[in-house]
Structure formats: C-alpha cells, structure tokens
Amino acid sequence: MSMLTVSNLSRYFGGLAAVVDMSFTVEKGEIVGLIGPNGAGKTTVFNMLSGFIPPTSGEIIYQGRRMNGLKPHQICELGVTRTFQVVQPFPDMTVLENTMIGAYVRHPNTTDAKRKALETLERVDLDAKADKLGRDLTLLELKRLEIGKALASEPDLLLLDEAAAGLKDTEIEDILTLIRQLNREGMTLLIVEHLMKVIMNLSHRIIVLDFGKMIAEGTPQEISQHPAVLEAYLGKDE
Ligand SMILES: Nc1ncnc2c1ncn2[C@@H]1O[C@H](COP(=O)(O)OP(=O)(O)OP(=O)(O)O)[C@@H](O)[C@H]1O
Ligand SMILES: [Mg+2]
The missing domain is CATH 3.40.50.300 (P-loop containing nucleotide triphosphate hydrolases)
Known part of the structure; x- marks a missing residue:
C-alpha cells in the first residue's frame, strides 16, 4: 500500500x-x-x-x-503537514511562540511543546532568534520558521x-x-x-x-x- x-x-x-x-x-x-x-x-x-x-x-x-x-x-x-508559499507567521508572536503552535499538535502540555519547539528551532537554525517577533523576520528567517512550524508537528x-x-x-x-x-x-x-x-x-x-x-x-x-x-x-x- x-x-x-x-x-x-x-x-x-x-x-x-x-x-x-x-x-x-x-x-x-x-x-x-x-x-x-x-x-x-x-x-x-x-x-x-x-x-x-x-x-x-x-x-x-x-x-x-x-x-x-x-x-x-x-x-x-x-x-500530514504543509508549509505555505506565502509565509504568514503571527506578527505579534515570537518565533518560539509561532513554532509552539505546531508543537502543540503532539504535545498538549506547554512545557513539552516549548521543549519540542526549541529543539525544532535548532534544526532550522533559528534558535538564536527564538525571541524575535514574527513581523521583524527577514525572508530567510520567515522561510526557516515556516519549515520549523511544520516540523514541530512531527509529520x-x-x-x-x-x-x-x-x-x-x-x-x-x-x-x-x-x-x-x-x-x-x-x-x-x-x-x-x-x-x-x-x-x-x-x-x-x-x-x-x-x-x-x-x-x-x-x-x-x-x-x-x-x-x-x-x-x-x-x-x-x-
Ligand atoms: N481560491 C481560489 N479561487 C479562485 N481561483 C483560484 C483559487 N486558488 C487558485 N485559483 C486559480 O487556480 C489556478 C491554479 O492556481 P495555483 O495557485 O494552484 O497554481 P500554482 O501552480 O501553485 O501557481 P504558482 O506557481 O504561481 O504558485 C490559477 O488559475 C489560480 O488563479
Ligand atoms: Mg503555488
């Protein structure tokens, strides 16, 4: 199959x-x-x-x-998780918070979701930007966050x-x-x-x-x- x-x-x-x-x-x-x-x-x-x-x-x-x-x-x-061609993170949320939305899919507990999100941000090389707001990101950071959000849901x-x-x-x-x-x-x-x-x-x-x-x-x-x-x-x- x-x-x-x-x-x-x-x-x-x-x-x-x-x-x-x-x-x-x-x-x-x-x-x-x-x-x-x-x-x-x-x-x-x-x-x-x-x-x-x-x-x-x-x-x-x-x-x-x-x-x-x-x-x-x-x-x-x-x-099954998708990324969006037109990247739109929540502008007033941080990179970490945006990523946690994905992580909550498998980790309903906030501490676990945060751990998963941080681990994912390392993979997409955004861990140093975890506290940056969605609206302040460069295109490269936006593209990485988009993948990070998707990966955090562990597809x-x-x-x-x-x-x-x-x-x-x-x-x-x-x-x-x-x-x-x-x-x-x-x-x-x-x-x-x-x-x-x-x-x-x-x-x-x-x-x-x-x-x-x-x-x-x-x-x-x-x-x-x-x-x-x-x-x-x-x-x-x-
Ligand atoms: N919600 C919608 N309402 C009306 N037409 C739509 C809608 N979404 C897509 N289309 C139309 O359907 C066709 C396919 O669009 P789609 O966005 O899937 O193409 P694409 O292959 O992803 O193109 P691109 O390479 O430019 O991203 C286009 O003619 C587009 O205008
Ligand atoms: Mg398209």
Whole structure:
C-alpha cells in the first residue's frame, strides 16, 4: 500500500479548472517533486491534500484512510503537514511562540511543546532568534520558521510549497541539506518548487502539472528530456 494515493482528483473554481483528474501515489521514504508553470495548480493540490479546500471530485487516501472532508488540524494529527508559499507567521508572536503552535499538535502540555519547539528551532537554525517577533523576520528567517512550524508537528509526510523561493544560493544549500537529512531520518516529502536546481537535486520522482493536468511523471533525468514538459516550460516554438 502506498503512503498516499490520490485518485481522479479535480478542483474547479467556478468555470476554472485548477486541477483536473489527477492521480498519483507517494511511497513512504520518497521525495516527490511537483512542478509546473505558474497557475498550473500545484498549490491547489496542496490545499486539498491538507484539508484547506475540499476537492470538487476524487479521492485522497493516506495510510489507508480517506482524507476527504477532514479538517486541516485532523490531517495534521494524522501526520500530514504543509508549509505555505506565502509565509504568514503571527506578527505579534515570537518565533518560539509561532513554532509552539505546531508543537502543540503532539504535545498538549506547554512545557513539552516549548521543549519540542526549541529543539525544532535548532534544526532550522533559528534558535538564536527564538525571541524575535514574527513581523521583524527577514525572508530567510520567515522561510526557516515556516519549515520549523511544520516540523514541530512531527509529520510523516511533509508538503513543502516553494520552501526555497527567493533565497540566495548559500541559503538554498542549507535548505537542501535539511531536506535530505529529514528524508534520511525517514520523512516522506512532496515538494513544490520552481527552482530546477532544488527539484532535480532532491526528487526521486517528479510529477508535472500544466493547466491542472498531469502531463508527465518520471525520474529527474526522464523529466528533463520529456517533450511535453519542455513544451510546457518553453512553449511550442522554442
Ligand atoms: N481560491 C481560489 N479561487 C479562485 N481561483 C483560484 C483559487 N486558488 C487558485 N485559483 C486559480 O487556480 C489556478 C491554479 O492556481 P495555483 O495557485 O494552484 O497554481 P500554482 O501552480 O501553485 O501557481 P504558482 O506557481 O504561481 O504558485 C490559477 O488559475 C489560480 O488563479
Ligand atoms: Mg503555488
């Protein structure tokens, strides 16, 4: 049994088909990349997988359990956590307090949640900034906090939506190292990213969306030479 099985998943916004009849699996221990041009439907897929919006049709099965209709916090409790492309921590709460929100998922006791949050902040290299307010963070700190908040809930399947977007090369290297380390420790990841360097380096397998439809699936090597993918990214004439 696959860890995650998505069958015939679709989402319409009025007449707009954001995701159309998408079927794929994620196996335990994998890093799967989800790519596609702007507006292809990647974040909409994450919104459905994490319970933020319901699918129009189709089914999401995680560890043998149907996830459709569950609330985000229930999905998080089952072990699936996502990060947000547009990072929005609580501005008047500290880095530590923001991270504790994630930690409370498995540690209802404040002392335990705080310990878990501090431990997580070390992993994302934010422990020195634990007392800084959400609204005072740099982009790099925001990106790290976003991953930290998600990690604090101890997911088995982590959905990362453009975790490295906007960062400098050396900062991206740090995130690559962290993702590889998490994967080695047993975490399964589904990652959305525009940076080909990140996707090609990390993914065991890549799924390509274009206008809501899955147009290709394969290893990084296969995807980089796939005619439909090149066309989606470069246009027909190039
Ligand atoms: N809540 C919404 N209401 C209406 N339309 C939406 C909504 N969310 C997404 N869309 C539309 O659905 C399509 C897919 O959007 P989505 O954000 O999933 O794309 P994406 O692949 O994540 O793009 P990007 O790479 O720019 O982040 C777009 O046309 C978008 O405008
Ligand atoms: Mg998006």
